[in-house]
Amino acid sequence: MSDRSATASAPVAIEVREVRKSFPVQAERLTTLKERLVKPSAWLRQEAEKLEALREISFDVNRGEFFGVIGRNGCGKSTLLKLLASIYSLDGGSIRVAGRLAPFIELGVGFNHELTARDNVLLNGVMMGLSPAEARARYDVVIDFAELHEYTNLKLKNYSSGMQVRLAFALMMQADADILLVDEVLAVGDVAFQEKCIDSLERMKRSGGTIVLVTHDMGAIQSHCDRAMMIEHGEVEAIGDPAVVSARYLQLVFAPEEEMEAAPLDTGPERGAEFTAAWLTDGEEARVEAVSAGEPVMVNLTVRAHGDIPRLQALLELVNNPEGVVIARFPIGYGGEIPPISAGEELTMRVSLDASGLRPGSYRFHYHLGTADRLYDRSSEPLALRITGADPGESLVDLSHRIEIEGGPPEGDEG
Ligand SMILES: Nc1ncnc2c1ncn2[C@@H]1O[C@H](COP(=O)(O)OP(=O)(O)O)[C@@H](O)[C@H]1O
Ligand SMILES: [Mg+2]
CATH class of the missing domain: 3.40.50.300 (P-loop containing nucleotide triphosphate hydrolases)
Incomplete structure (x- = not known):
């Protein structure tokens, strides 16, 4: 046919x-x-x-x-x-x-x-x-x-x-x-x-x-x-x-699946805060979209407050591309490490990652901003990161690990 x-x-x-x-x-x-x-x-x-x-x-x-x-x-x-x-x-x-x-x-x-x-x-x-x-x-x-x-x-x-x-x-x-x-x-x-x-x-x-x-x-x-x-x-x-x-x-x-996503997005005129810039830098603080496997990479997120927010929180997610699997989450401010911010103020959050565990390939960062019960903003466009280097291996990440087996014949009992 x-x-x-x-x-x-x-x-x-x-x-x-x-x-x-x-x-x-x-x-x-x-x-x-x-x-x-x-x-x-x-x-x-x-x-x-x-x-x-x-x-x-x-x-x-x-x-x-x-x-x-x-x-x-x-x-x-x-x-x-x-x-x-x-x-x-x-x-x-x-x-x-x-x-x-x-x-x-x-x-x-x-x-x-x-x-x-x-x-x-x-x-x-x-x-x-x-x-x-x-x-x-x-x-x-x-x-x-x-x-x-x-x-x-x-x-x-x-x-x-x-x-x-x-x-x-x-x-x-x-x-x-x-x-x-x-x-x-x-x-x-x-x-x-x-x-x-x-x-x-x-x-x-x-x-x-x-x-x-x-x-x-x-x-x-x-x-x-x-x-x-x-x-x-x-x-x-x-x-x-x-x-x-x-x-x-x-x-x-990037279908929403994170609990912060479940909160209604507060985009009205009294929206508490929003992201104003997001970019990646390398170890030398130069803007990058790609780093070689093993090199450090930093996620920079600038936030502007529209009201007084005593306890701002952000969540950064690292997503494997193209599968869309969230492979790491980095909560920011959950332990109170973001100082109270007032209307009109800006602050920049930096998350430094040791990307040595990431396989060569393409990744994306999603980021969300809110408080414990409100979601103010989220990445409209994720930040793309490419890890360059040799062939990707079998797993998404290269986690160091050890395997131990317990049980079996006692030592010295090799028949
Ligand atoms: N030669 C093949 N034999 C059997 N299954 C195949 C073969 N090529 C592709 N497939 C299957 O067909 C589907 C589409 O594959 P593919 O066209 O390679 O997808 P994509 O390029 O969009 O990732 C997948 O489920 C894949 O496993
Ligand atoms: Mg293909």
Whole structure:
């Protein structure tokens, strides 16, 4: 029932109609205790025979559009890109793609890990049908962009994932494609390189290219995308204005659950106090949005009082992105450490964190302001923090711990 065809002159670059995709669920897929604890819903779903990754998705991407795709983990974003790139076959519906498409979806695909970066890039050029001279010219551009001059003779198996991202992205930009599909693999690279990638995507768009970008970075969605689409449980939840769609996403991911949230928000003219500024700084007190794993980071919150408040309280929450799991809460002023504040006064609270326990990845801080029984204000936009560094490990945080077992045979009794 599926239909895939290309037309050269349509204003629509990608047309998706009623696309469905399911995966068989294997009973033994989740076997360890850790997996059951980490993914209880997936474990429960073992009962079902198949997992509906995309239920019935329809949308268009126009030619020349920078189109953002967002949604929580497991909502079906990567599945959608793989369907667009013909990596997966459709269960139903149709996809039409007008133009040459280059995917940047999974790391390592298309590379030979036993070969050096140099040979991989040259081989890739030859496979694209380039002459040796053309392949050589492209090679220089690719290595320049990737800034990997010192590592061209290193076998790819010895490349870090960040280096592979650089190489793969640089290669994709040289593929002469009309449409780029970019999954969030970019997040593996460092912040400076991510910005460089976004810049080159912008350039590609200005020269008439079409970009479909999957990201959890709502800042990128709002500053670069013409339109955004949010997927939730395999369906289109929202599509259109990036500001509206990303607000919907934040609303969903950061759904209120904290007891302070339960208090009605006091936003009337006699609101007691409000946040006037929130920012992150590093060990040198310079403003940052990202720090390397292991470096200190400080959350600064400035508050202005509109009335006299003897005992102000604030609550800072650290949320893992994109899962939206609250991994730490920092109550401020619960022990009376905020001095009484009078109308018109401002004060700044600083929470210094030793982020050495945080895995590389993206995080957000939410903050709330109130008293024991009132909620005056809360973060309208969370503060984003990126921890850069090597590959994320298995857990969200790296808590030092010790395991002790009691019982069993007495000492010396080794039969
Ligand atoms: N190859 C696969 N086999 C089985 N299940 C898959 C496969 N790929 C994705 N899934 C499942 O489909 C759902 C959507 O996954 P995915 O598209 O990767 O989500 P996202 O990229 O939005 O995080 C998830 O529940 C995931 O476990
Ligand atoms: Mg994905």
